[in-house]
Amino acid sequence: MLHAVVVGIDHYVDPFVPRLRCAAKDAQTLAGLLEERIERSERKVLLLLDAEATQRNIMAAIGDDLHRDLEQGDTVVLYFACHGSPERRAARDRQSRYLIPHDAEYGRIHTTGIDLERDVVVWLDRLSDAGLVVLFLDACFSGAAGGRTFTGPALASTPSLAKYLDDPRPISIKKLHLGRGRVVLCAADDNQLAREDPALGHGVFTHQLLQALKRPRGERTTVGLTELYDEVERGVRQVTDGAQEPVISILSGRRASLPCLG
Template sequence: MTAGRRSALVVANDTYDDQRLSRLRAPATDAEQLARVLRNAEIGGFEVEVSLNEPEHVARRKVSRFFDDRGPDDLLLLHLSCHGVKDEDGRLYFATPDTEIDHLDATSLPADYVNRQMTRSRSRRIVLFLDCCYSGAFARGMMNRGDERMDIMERFDGRGRIVLTASSAMEYSFEGDQLAGQGKPSVFTSALVEGLATGEADRDRDGFVSVDELYDFAFDRVRTATPSQTPGKWVFDVQGDFYIARSNRPPEPVDLLADLRGAISSPFTNVRLGAVEELAALLDDADSARAAAARMALDDMAEHDKQSVVRGSAERARRPAEAPPEPTPAAPEQPTVVPPLPDTSTPAAEAAVAREPEHSPRPV
């Protein structure tokens, strides 16, 4: 991850004095769960501040201070979970507990105000999560009136910014009509929490969760749960990836023989024979894991290939890598025993000579 401070401000409001603003059931639970996963040193590693059901003037000051005195490489994440209210001119406001519908500009947090604080900040790495009604209108409010194009360079002065919204400009991010019992997290924020906490948002399994990956994960979860709700993503002059969290999801196993798989399973015998030669050459590879994978592939071909010529070739190829059998120790040599020559000077020898039969003289 890029060096720099990692700071998050979670603003959630679910209680309102104006009876025309119905009570929301999710924001308090959302704030607690999202703050917990962002603050976790092994996941988000953010410095997190939570503003829960605080009046407009307090929330406004916290937003201003949050974006002030920052460096270009600081990663700033602002999460707003509350009612989004539009006035007759289409301007968007984020409702606070003391918001009055008849005096939105004076008693709520204007989206234009939030946008100005982000624009003035020196940070070029800003992420905004909006879980509220009309959240998509925030990004559309950044456009030139009557122009569907984003005038990025003129409006944002090259500063990187990503906005994720629970719904598009023409949709509501709704909570349902069941307000009894414990608060239930919204589909959008609970999807963000799930993706970060489990690491499932790390779709490429590189050990990190980028904003793009987190959005894709949340999009799929929201669309599955509420097909009428479409999360949005707006990117403004971003260089590289913004990584929100580390992932505890195990990395995807690496196929060490990926470049040979086609040849190993080829329908052509000669191609598979060529694969045998390549695998044999890898048995002495400096990478012990790759060498072991080559040995396993040769073993499989020697036992299961449909052509005997390939099986035989694989069998011969894997033999050099096998340890030679231990030699059988030779039996110790026995000394040769030479019998001694008879000693003719002994009395026994003389007796043998004496016993030699005498020949009688032949008659004449």
């Protein structure tokens, strides 16, 4: 079984959090592709957009509902198109990276955001029955102006911020050898912006990801995650003239794959 939790947030409750333009469409397109191409009985796709994508709903969907629903060896895809933000911790020279849910408070990012170091580690622990977990982040954490990031108040006054900074039939995953592992693909390095392109109608990273997932691969039924990353990274770097370079973190499972969705 393939389980997916797909999150896209353009609009935020707090007026100090800038709006995005393409994040919700990014999530809708990816969720639609999974629903269209994977056998209905072999996938469960949850789409959370804007007001549905609160901190509580996201944490419950992954940490509670998905945790209970998993069976041994299932595949999990987690996808976020939203703002990211760096935020200082207790020590003045320490900071963490946060995904920003719809109801996050600008002045309380530590308590109302989703901490990548703390919360994602808990997710991976609670999803331990899954054979493969892939986390896609079309967000960035530079804190610079523009793109899918902003600086929280605890860092905004920090002078040294810069240093941080062709077969139409549904696919049966029962017949695919996806491997095992824990892999994170992020749209940009920590000091870069994750860009949106209104001409594409998507974030640059998500556009390239969708193109790579849909690319015909002859008789092959899967695409390795390192191969997928290479294609996405090359496309993003070309479109942005090298200003944005996606990052892959392979926690385990270098031979892990996803279904070809073309």
